[in-house]
Amino acid sequence: TDRLRPSVDVGRVAEVVLTALVEALRAQRAFLLLAQAGERPSLTQFASVAFEDGVGRRVTRAGDGPGAAITDGISGEVLATGSALIVNDVAADPRFRPYAFPVGSLLALPLKGGPSGDAVFGVLNVADRRDGHGFTSGDLKLGATVAGLAGAALENALLVTSLQRMSRELAEANHRILDQQGAMIRAEKLSCLGRMAAGVAHELRNPLAVISGRAEMLRMAVSGARAHSVEKADRDLTIIGEQAKRAVRIISGLSAFARERPAELKELALGKLLLDTLELVRSQLKFEAVEVETVLPPNLPLIRGNEDQLQQVFVNLAVNAVQAMKGGGRLILTAHGSPEWLTLTVADTGVGIPPEHLSRVFEPFFTTKPEGEGTGLGLSIIHAIVDAHGGRINVTSRIGVGTVFTLEFPALKEENG
Numbered sequence: 001t002d003r004l005r006p007s008v009d010v011g012r013v014a015e016v017v018l019t020a021l022v023e024a025l026r027a028q029r030a031f032l033l034l035a036q037a038g039e040r041p042s043l044t045q046f047a048s049v050a051f052e053d054g055v056g057r058r059v060t061r062a063g064d065g066p067g068a069a070i071t072d073g074i075s076g077e078v079l080a081t082g083s084a085l086i087v088n089d090v091a092a093d094p095r096f097r098p099y100a101f102p103v104g105s106l107l108a109l110p111l112k113g114g115p116s117g118d119a120v121f122g123v124l125n126v127a128d129r130r131d132g133h134g135f136t137s138g139d140l141k142l143g144a145t146v147a148g149l150a151g152a153a154l155e156n157a158l159l160v161t162s163l164q165r166m167s168r169e170l171a172e173a174n175h176r177i178l179d180q181q182g183a184m185i186r187a188e189k190l191s192c193l194g195r196m197a198a199g200v201a202h203e204l205r206n207p208l209a210v211i212s213g214r215a216e217m218l219r220m221a222v223s224g225a226r227a228h229s230v231e232k233a234d235r236d237l238t239i240i241g242e243q244a245k246r247a248v249r250i251i252s253g254l255s256a257f258a259r260e261r262p263a264e265l266k267e268l269a270l271g272k273l274l275l276d277t278l279e280l281v282r283s284q285l286k287f288e289a290v291e292v293e294t295v296l297p298p299n300l301p302l303i304r305g306n307e308d309q310l311q312q313v314f315v316n317l318a319v320n321a322v323q324a325m326k327g328g329g330r331l332i333l334t335a336h337g338s339p340e341w342l343t344l345t346v347a348d349t350g351v352g353i354p355p356e357h358l359s360r361v362f363e364p365f366f367t368t369k370p371e372g373e374g375t376g377l378g379l380s381i382i383h384a385i386v387d388a389h390g391g392r393i394n395v396t397s398r399i400g401v402g403t404v405f406t407l408e409f410p411a412l413k414e415e416n417g
Contacts, residue, residue, distance in 0.1 A: 088134030113155035289328035301411035324350025
């Protein structure tokens with residue numbers, strides 16, 4: 001019994017049990033069959049211990065997974081009935097089906113476990129006594145004692161192995177889910193950039209036109225086509241520099257939004273982040289004739305969050321609002337804080353969301369936009385990001401009046417002292 005102390009290694013427990021049977025019954029071979037679930041429960045070989053003259057015992061295992069299926073009807077009957085069997089002439093028994101090794105006589109013992117202790121989860125088979133005699137009732141009694149002791153040890157080891165396998169599978173599944181979630185977030189970010197493209201092109205057109213015009217004036221002056229003072233040239237170059245920097249700021253803002261960075265959490269002033277995000281989408285707002293109104297008190301509580309993810313939340317909400325206000329409107333951003341929560345609202349004066357769609361707006365791939373105009377992932381990703389920050393988001397809307405998104409984030413507690 002000392003060798004049957006709890007172990008998480010099924011193979012090691014099986015080897016100890018089978019060796020004990022081979023030694024106690026002076027048998028040629030002992031092997032373990034494990035039950036496989038299904039409409040018709042079946043058996044597969046897991047491990048075998050054989051005694052070879054001049055060599056001693058030899059252990060073989062089927063590996064971590066199930067071994068070859070067993071069609072032997074004697075073992076199958078033991079699995080079905082839970083009763084041990086002795087068959088001393090298997091060749092004459094119609095239930096017997098050959099194994100990959102010779103078997104003349106067989107002692108088949110059920111392995112029982114489960115909450116009631118009566119569920120059969122395997123069969124221990126002992127084949128051929130080394131003295132050439134058949135198995136006796138005494139052999140059955142001794143074998144049943146070993147099987148009773150082995151049942152709990154094998155069941156515990158199998159359970160631990162199963163839990164370890166499930167844990168690995170869950171970890172792999174979670175890794176795949178995170179990869180897919182990251183891919184969806186990147187896809188939605190690219191979709192959002194595409195929706196901002198018209199406004200960005202409009203915003204870049206102005207500084208580029210100024211740069212082009214001033215450069216042409218300088219070119220003409222240098223070629224002597226027109227008089228040009230040093231002061232005028234300096235002023236033109238200054239304007240060109242300013243407009244170039246303006247274009248760089250626009251492009252840099254878009255690049256920062258599109259860039260992939262680690263999801264680091266830090267203390268954030270959400271009001272400032274909201275204002276920075278407005279600068280990023282200001283070209284879109286101007287292009288669509290949308291006025292912006294902000295009510296952001298200066299002493300809002302800080303939160304702990306990821307700047308890139310939360311910026312994506314605000315960009316998506318702003319771009320969605322702009323798309324709901326074709327022909328112009330107002331985007332109203334407000335915030336207020338309490339010791340527990342920081343609350344933000346993003347409201348528009350757009351077309352509104354139909355009541356029958358309101359309960360589904362956060363569902364992945366749900367969209368009311370024409371095909372090709374959005375992935376249907378934007379609001380579901382927003383919901384996931386807010387939820388990951390320990391926050392809450394809800395939406396209210398009235399057709400022809402507009403839509404209001406309310407976001408709440410846990411406020412960081414101020415440390416005393």
